[in-house]
Amino acid sequence: MDFISALEISESVRSRKISAGEVAETCLKRIDDFDSKLAAFLSVERERVRTRAQEIDRLVAQGERELPLAGVPVAVKDNICTRHLRTTCGSKILHNYIPPYNATVVERLERAGAFVIGKTNCDEFGMGSSTENSAYQVTRNPFDLDRVPGGSSGGSAVAVSTAMASLGLGSETGGSVRQPASFCNVMGLKPTYGRISRYGLVAFASSLDCIGTFARSARDMALFLSVISGRDEHDATSAPVPVPDYLSELRDSVRGIRLGIPREFFSGGLDGRIKLAIDQAIRDLAALDCEIVEVSLPHTEYAVADYYIIAPAEASSNLARYDGVRYGYRVPNPRDLSEMYSRSRCEGFGPEVKRRIMIGTYALSSGYYDAYYRRAMQVRTLIKKDYEQVFERVDALVTPVSPTPPFKIGEKTDDPLAMYLSDIFTVTANLAGIPALSIPCAFTADGLPIGLQLHANQFQEATVLRIAEAYARAYPVTAPPFKFL
């Protein structure tokens, strides 16, 4: 388990204590040993990885200095475009799609000396909370193979959790990075909307979508975020807000930070074991001289309903592009053009994707637009205002990530609404566009991870990272050994 930290790898590769080639071989070996049981990766192209590692070693040998992520292996969710490397979105409809370009995040990672170790499994187009909705395989939780790793970015979470990669890229529309991070005992960040360019991220719901990051420490996360954030001319919604050096912002203590505890996140279906763990974490943070303040986000109870109008509505429009013309699956021998569209889409999309396209089409259809989509965007304003008011009084919020620990594979697949409700504590951050970080907090008695969530105001990623670093240093979480080994 040597060299799992991105910072350590990068330092060692730059000082030539170890080569990028050796890092790559270590990861490939680990993937060989682990992934037949975990099924986190959809594709690992070994020769491509080796060639890229040699290239990095050559750059280092030539004295190239600007490589903050030299030799760092990154697992990339399969809905993020990688030039000439198959990108399926976990969907049959893109089974043979080879992007002709790199996503901006991939471009920036490579420029910083990192390499893509492989493409990871996900719920089809990011639609799901368990990675069970993939057209290809079911990814397993490394702490209990009978349970889900969370989703939709489950593959990247598992890859980072088991050190098959040092860093992971995921994407979020309603919690798809934070929830799997909490299920797999790693850190998962959903940044401010617009912090990271979405160019090359296959669109699901454009007003909510964000690229998110997985790492094993706040320091790695800070470095990762500094490399990939910032304005990109290819994404008009990327924010023209300067990117701080997040790593140097970590040095301060957390003394005097005001932490809000929103009461709406501690009621209803919250599992007792999670409540106990979060309550303990709040006491621990108080012991680090954070000031604890009870607050209220009154519109939280409407967030899931709001999300399940906005996200499917935008998805139904974004996914209209899969028509079997320019790329992706086309049904053989269609009778006419219209049949080519409908049968290609019907055979290419899985049930959850079709369900959401249907909900979205309904919510946007003539006569229903005002009642559903318009109203949902108004409620979104109220949810955002709740946060704005609370952040006048506090620096960050502490909440659970998921109402339950990792659930059993198959447990929620027949009840879409039950699956949707598992997003209850994560969707508000997407609706309000604020950054939110999931960090390891505890384990249940039977060895399942529990995550803690931190929210901050827009573009205040440094605040949540700072709290995460202080908390993880003072109260490190000891994981039980993986049983699948």
Place this chain on the structure above:
Amino acid sequence: MKIADLAHLHFDEAEAEAFTRQFQHILDYIEKLREVDTAGIEATSHVSLTKDFEQYIFREDEIKPSLPLEESLANAPDSANGHFSVPRVI
């Protein structure tokens, strides 16, 4: 089924039945939003617009390099003479 047509989707009978049930279940839940008083509330479609966004979203209309034709067509299920091919429409 009119919605399915609008979305260019097609369901067989068994699928349609399961779907309708789940669909209704989800719609019932979504109805919750009617409880909220939204009179006079603005709709939010972009959550993190900065004040100076206009200077960033508009740019000069310059010709920049784009994908070569061959690469643009490389993922197409069917193409001919530098175009995408589809079943005959006329």
